[in-house]
Amino acid sequence: xxxxxxxxxxxxxxxxxxxxxxxxxxxxxxxxxxxxxxxxxxxxxxxxxxxxxxxxxxxxxxxxxxxxxxxxxxxxxxxxxxxxxxxxxxxxxxxxxxxxxxxxxxxxx
Numbered sequence: 383x384x385x386x387x388x389x390x391x392x393x394x395x396x397x398x399x400x401x402x403x404x405x406x407x408x409x410x411x412x413x414x415x416x417x418x419x420x421x422x423x424x425x426x427x428x429x430x431x432x433x434x435x436x437x438x439x440x441x442x443x444x445x446x447x448x449x450x451x452x453x454x455x456x457x458x459x460x461x462x463x464x465x466x467x468x469x470x471x472x473x474x475x476x477x478x479x480x481x482x483x484x485x486x487x488x489x490x491x
Contacts, residue, residue: 403446410435410442 414435417428444450450459 399446399449403442406442406446407439410439 414432417423417431422428423431444463448459450456450463452460
């Protein structure tokens with residue numbers, strides 16, 4: 383890998399992760415942007431492209447910028463991330479469920 387990036391040969395490992403994370407994030411952002419602007423695909427496929435590039439970017443940010451890997455020292459960081467995701471899921475879908483029920487049970491005269 384250092385043959386392709388001679389400027390990164392003497393950099394620290396963290397700097398390499400930051401640069402690769404930035405490059406991959408920029409590429410996936412460009413893929414999403416260009417697929418919408420140029421209307422390359424149908425609507426459904428464009429939604430799938432945007433969603434998949436979003437999920438890939440989330441994983442890249444976790445690995446490169448937040449240093450969340452499955453090592454022993456990051457175990458509590460991963461547990462706190464999972465707890466945050468569970469609370470976010472409950473709040474988001476609970477709010478959607480409440481709004482749907484309010485809309486469903488509202489009687490307009």
